Amino acid sequence: xxxxxxxxxxxxxxxxxxxxxxxxxxxxxxxxxxxxxxxxxxxxxxxxxxxxxxxxxxxxxxxxxxxxxxxxxxxxxxxxxxxxxxxxxxxxxxxxxxxxxxxxxxxxxxxxxxxxxxxxxxxxxxxxxxxxxxxxxxxxxxxxxxxxxxxxxxxxxxxxxxxxxxxxxxxxxxxxxxxxxxxxxxxxxxxxxxxxxxxxxxxxxxxxxxxxxxxxxxxxxxxxxxxxxxxxxxxxxxxxxxxxxxxxxxxxxxxxxxxxxxxxxx
Amino acid sequence: xxxxxxxxxxxxxxxxxxxxxxxxxxxxxxxxxxxxxxxxxxxxxxxxxxxxxxxxxxxxxxxxxxxxxxxxxxxxxxxxxxxxxxxxxxxxxxxxxxxxxxxxxxxxxxxxxxxxxxxxxxxxxxxxxxxxxxxxxxxxxxxxxxxxxxxxxxxxxxxxxxxxxxxxxxxxxxxxxxxxxxxxxxxxxxxxxxxxxxxxxxxxxxxxxxxxxxxxxxxxxxxxxxxxxxxxxxxxxxxxxxxx
Numbered sequence: 421x422x423x424x425x426x427x428x429x430x431x432x433x434x435x436x437x438x439x440x441x442x443x444x445x446x447x448x449x450x451x452x453x454x455x456x457x458x459x460x461x462x463x464x465x466x467x468x469x470x471x472x473x474x475x476x477x478x479x480x481x482x483x484x485x486x487x488x489x490x491x492x493x494x495x496x497x498x499x500x501x502x503x504x505x506x507x508x509x510x511x512x513x514x515x516x517x518x519x520x521x522x523x524x525x526x527x528x529x530x531x532x533x534x535x536x537x538x539x540x541x542x543x544x545x546x547x548x549x550x551x552x553x554x555x556x557x558x559x560x561x562x563x564x565x566x567x568x569x570x571x572x573x574x575x576x577x578x579x580x581x582x583x584x585x586x587x588x589x590x591x592x593x594x595x596x597x598x599x600x601x602x603x604x605x606x607x608x609x610x611x612x613x614x615x616x617x618x619x620x621x622x623x624x625x626x627x628x629x630x631x632x633x634x635x636x637x638x639x640x641x642x643x644x645x646x647x648x649x650x651x652x653x654x655x656x657x658x659x660x661x662x663x664x665x666x667x668x669x670x671x672x673x674x675x676x677x678x679x680x681x682x683x684x685x686x
Numbered sequence: 687x688x689x690x691x692x693x694x695x696x697x698x699x700x701x702x703x704x705x706x707x708x709x710x711x712x713x714x715x716x717x718x719x720x721x722x723x724x725x726x727x728x729x730x731x732x733x734x735x736x737x738x739x740x741x742x743x744x745x746x747x748x749x750x751x752x753x754x755x756x757x758x759x760x761x762x763x764x765x766x767x768x769x770x771x772x773x774x775x776x777x778x779x780x781x782x783x784x785x786x787x788x789x790x791x792x793x794x795x796x797x798x799x800x801x802x803x804x805x806x807x808x809x810x811x812x813x814x815x816x817x818x819x820x821x822x823x824x825x826x827x828x829x830x831x832x833x834x835x836x837x838x839x840x841x842x843x844x845x846x847x848x849x850x851x852x853x854x855x856x857x858x859x860x861x862x863x864x865x866x867x868x869x870x871x872x873x874x875x876x877x878x879x880x881x882x883x884x885x886x887x888x889x890x891x892x893x894x895x896x897x898x899x900x901x902x903x904x905x906x907x908x909x910x911x912x913x914x915x916x917x918x919x920x921x922x923x924x925x926x927x928x929x930x
Contacts, residue, residue, distance in 0.1 A: 586779075590796070
């Protein structure tokens with residue numbers, strides 16, 4: 421009961437700023453106008469307003485495809501960096517350079533480089549893809565570097581005794597990784613991995629700079645036609661709708677993991 | 687076939703500038719039980735790891751059944767399939783059930799059929815009275831139970847030699863007995879074992895040979911009687927006084 425009251429009071433205080441501030445009325449009109457929000461959501465072909473709900477579909481498939489690519493490519497990078505074979509040394513160097521480079525370059529620059537660079541190559545089908553595809557490529561390039569580091573940390577977190585025990589049983593290095601190390605690493609890696617995926621989901625908005633019509637781009641168009649920013653609010657709300665389930669799921673996994681550790685510690 | 691299982695000849699091992707083993711020689715014949723004693727850091731664990739190629743050596747030689755392991759054509763994975771190893775910290779695989787822990791080596795390394803090995807694994811679990819825990823995960827077991835499962839896991843590979851690295855040191859004192867009893871059983875059945883241990887009574891009762899290591903040097907070895915009653919070297923006597 422006390423918690424409900426305190427929550428309502430705090431929420432009320434925050435919202436009341438929109439009403440007591442001198443510019444409150446115009447702010448509410450500019451960002452929260454119901455009519456303009458609706459128009460931005462469903463679109464209006466006669467005025468050239470593209471629906472945010474259609475744009476959102478582009479965001480969704482972009483992040484779904486990117487996540488699959490990132491999962492495989494990120495793991496491959498981590499695996500390569502942690503290989504021991506002398507033959508693989510050049511690949512180790514390449515993988516290390518790759519993660520350094522793509523963790524360091526701002527994603528928006530990678531989006532520009534891929535989106536303008538690949539078409540400029542005039543290299544068959546590589547240069548004739550849609551902007552959304554270039555967006556997927558840019559997202560995958562950058563996030564694979566992040567996720568590779570997450571996987572690597574997870575693999576390093578598996579106690580060395582596990583490796584020794586598996587190798588003493590005569591398992592090969594590959595077999596040890598696959599049957600013993602990775603299954604344990606993946607478990608510890610899931611929460612940070614999901615965190616990166618939440619970032620990736622909202623970073624699909626950056627692909628709008630190429631002109632790909634996803635939710636953010638559709639909102640910008642609505643804003644420029646209606647001279648009202650409410651479309652941006654709609655886009656923001658629906659990015660939240662996409663990421664919040666994942667955020668909550670990640671938190672629950674973390675809590676469950678902590679509970680399991682507590683049980684084992686007693 | 688000669689009945690020498692493992693032969694270490696003047697083995698030298700360095701970590702950087704630090705010489706951990708300084709020319710250690712040791713021989714194990716079939717059915718031998720040899721206990722390595724010595725203070726922590728004297729090189730017992732390193733010696734065991736050199737024996738199954740978990741560590742490379744910087745001098746001397748190691749051979750298994752008369753075959754030198756220094757030969758570059760030797761595949762360490764094949765060698766390790768003949769040598770079981772049990773660790774102080776058990777190192778059971780926490781994501782696998784007790785049964786799957788035991789099956790992993792025979793199925794994935796020896797490529798044996800799961801259904802065949804399963805029966806053997808259950809028999810082995812029966813020997814340690816844990817057949818009803820086959821489907822449990824290791825974290826549900828006591829330390830003593832986990833270590834006995836770890837021993838059975840290496841037995842499932844039907845090794846010619848078992849290396850045991852202070853397998854009771856991480857255990858609650860009340861759980862040490864059940865593990866040592868299992869090792870005594872194995873010794874009586876003729877299992878060839880090289881055991882690094884701090885359990886002097888166990889070494890006295892079970893070992894055929896006791897070897898005392900001090901700072902990487904094998905100071906002396908002999909029957910338990912010779913070592914525990916009539917040690918020749920002063921350092922051996924003073925070590926035994928300190929631990930008793």
